[in-house]
Amino acid sequence: MKRKTEELPPMVAARTHRPTINPLRCGQCFVCQQGCPGEFLREYRQEGGSLRGEIYRNREPGSVPATGECLPPAPCQQACPLGQDVRGYIERIAAGKPDQALAIVRESNPLPSVCGFICSRPCEEVCLREWIDDPLSIRALKRYVVEYPSVKQPAPSSSPPRRGKPISIIGSGPAGLAAAHDLARMGHGVRILEAHSKPGGMLTMGIPPFRLPQRAVEEDIAHIEAMGVEIGTNCCVGKGDSLKTILGDSAALILAVGAQRSLTLGIVGEDELEGYFDCLSLLREFSLGHSLDLGERVIVVGGGYAALDAARTALRTGSAKVTVIYRRALEDMPAGRGEVEEALDEGVEIHAQSLPTAILNHRARVKGLRCVRTKMGRRDKGGRRSFMVIEGAEFEVEADSIIAAVGQEPDLSWLPDDYPLGRARGNALLVNEELATTLAGVFAAGDVVTGPSSVVEAMASGKKAAQSVHRFLIAKGGRR
Amino acid sequence: MISKACELKRNKRVRSTSLPTEQRRRSFALVDKGLSEKEAISEASRCLGTLPCQSCDICALLCPDLCITWNEVTEQIEVDYDYCKGCGICAAVCPKKAIDMVQE
Incomplete structure (x- = not known):
């Protein structure tokens, strides 16, 4: 043939039953x-x-x-970092059984509500339906399942008796929550230590409510807490409990502290000016309910999800003119197409192919940004296009405030200098394939290992760390 | 005969509605309104995993007359009825029961 x-x-027929292993x-x-x-x-x-x-x-x-x-498996399932049975739950939706679909999603996804709103959708990029007409709106379907009114959240299995010390996880972002979820399901006692007053990490402190409603995060966290995971907020490791005491009280430790430090534009003296903000602290301030005065004209530098979130937040807090400056072309923006279109609809101006060279200021207050036009070059090995500055093609944009959203890196300044944890490139933690750090019993997951990534990748990393911790504890002879 | 095995209707993806732009600029309400039940079921039904024929080719491999073939032009699986004896093996082995035996 x-x-x-x-x-x-070629594709295989969908299975009808799944074996699940009770650890x-x-x-x-x-x-x-x-x-x-x-x-x-x-x-x-x-x-x-x-x-x-x-x-x-x-x-x-x-x-x-x-x-x-x-x-x-189907391409969508292969593309998903969590390996979700996409065709399985979509088939259940088509059959009009969203509650069964949710049960399938929960098999592999610890934060289904969050993913229904803000997943970066690698599955839709490879959907075979694209060869016929359009790929499926897989994320919208997941959101339909988690929002379906009559869907009862399947009750988490009753917590089994926990023995010995719990596993501690530092950080309650997507990676930490995913690791906690999987470890709890495997029957371990888990506690999460969160520095802020609310758990969720970037989900509560970064992503604005017009993209991710807080009730979605709260629902997912409530589900994980119902599985027996303890979440301690306001536990700033390094200030209160030292890492050593926590390690002594735990069977194992997972560091899932994320990439919290904003990178700077690389222009001398930028952060001393009044009216200069870094994107993460700005979004965090906003999520905590603090009022923001950004002025009439705002410039956001960067092209990722965080940059567009900051731009759209500025627009909503009352700024009249919001301009996004991005060094590559519009189609190279790391933010999703849908988000870029929504931002343009709302009136955000995007100056693509523009590189900031200097911040204009008047009496230590931001007055504008001088940029230079760039032209696009060839793609490198990673698939990103290089860009070159066009000499003399300079222009200026006036602004009352400038928001830098040019990337993040892990912030490990809270670790004592003499602590024997190896570091990798970009201020990340050094780990092996099992996500174990150089210290026995200490694992790391999420952005602190990979650098800034998507929610779904951070969750996959957390799940992997959970598997490694489980194997580590079995090898140690703690169970069986 | 093979019924509806590879019938594919082209239909575009269902887009969820967004909040009107004027309302978005002054509120932090969720922009994407999500899918209704009807929209979700129609969108989910587009998934190739829910189609009866999954192109597993088992019918073609087991056909004693080698008369089930892939038509390159129409991009559909088809039966050459000039040679088919009507033995029914294809209908018996189809894991998705996409083949019906129809009385002549």
């Missing part, structure tokens, strides 16, 4: 693994006289995975 395999890869009961006898048909497929690939042999024999190379592997 001749098919355009490069256009429509409290699993004695790791491996009978299940030894009895899995996937193991037998190796020998049965070439068999005659059976349906399976017929399916696998004489297929075009590449149309069936190599011996010893399973058939690949």
Whole structure:
């Protein structure tokens, strides 16, 4: 059979039941693994006289995975850092059973409500429906499921008896919450230490309510707390409890402190001027309910989600003219297309291909920004285009305040200098493939390892750290 | 015969409605209004995973007359009825039951 395999890869029929492993009961006898048909497929690939042999024999190379592997999941599921069964829950929505869809989402997603609003949607980019008309609105469908009024949140399994010391997680952002969720589900005692008064990290302190309503974050956190996770707020590690005491009281420690320090524009003397703000502290101030006076004309430098959030927040607090300055072209912006279009609709001006060179000031107060036009060059290995400054193509934009949103990096200044934790590039923590740091029993997850990433990637990192901690504790002989 | 196996209607994605621009500029209300139940079900039904035929090709592999083929032009799976004896193997093995045997 001749098919355009490069256009429509073969797909498998959806399964009807899923085996789920209860770690409290699993004695790791491996009978299940030894009895899995996937193991037998190796020998049965070439068999005659059976349906399976017929399916696998004489297929075009590449149309069936190599011996010893399973058939690949759908592209959306492969693209999702959490590996969610996208087709499974969409099929349940189509069948009019959103509560069953939510149960499928919860299998792999610790923060479904949050993802329904602000996921960066890697699944939609690879949706095969794109070859026919449009990719599916997968995020909108997830939001429909979590908002469906009659959907009862499935009650979390009753907390099993916890023995010994709990696992401590520092930071209650997406990575910390995901790790706590998975560890609690595996039957461990977990406590989260959060420096701010409200848990959620960037979800509560960064993303404004017109994109992510607080009730979504609260719902997800309530669900995780119902699983037996303790969340302690206002616990600033380094000021109050020292890391050493926390480590002594815990079976293991996960650092999920995020990337909290805003990068600067790299212009001398910028942060001493009145009217200069960094994006993160601005959004944090706003989430805490403090009033902001940004003046009539605001400039935001940067092209990510945070930059557009800051620009749209400024517009809503009463600034008349908000301009976004971005060094690459409009289509290169790291923020999502939908967010860029919404910002343009609302009247945010975007000056793409402009690089700030100097901040104009009058008596130590921001007066404007001098920029130079850039032109786009070739793509580098990472797929980002380089840009070159066009000599002499300078222009000035007047402004009452300037918001720098040019990126973040982890802030580890609270760690004592002599603390034996290895550092990697970009002020991140040094970890191995298991997300273990250089100190035994201390793991790291989320932006503090990867640098700024998306919510869903941070969650995937947290889930991975949870697996590593679980293996670490089993190896230590704490259980079984 | 193969019924509705690869019938694909082209329909665009359902877009959720947004708050009007004038209202957005002065309030922090959520911009995206989300999908209604009807919209969500129609959007979910577009997923290729919910289609009856999943192009697994099992029917074609097991056809004794090699008469189930992929039509490059129409991009659909089709049966060559000049050679099909009507044995019914394809309908029996189809995991999604996308093939019906129809009386002639």
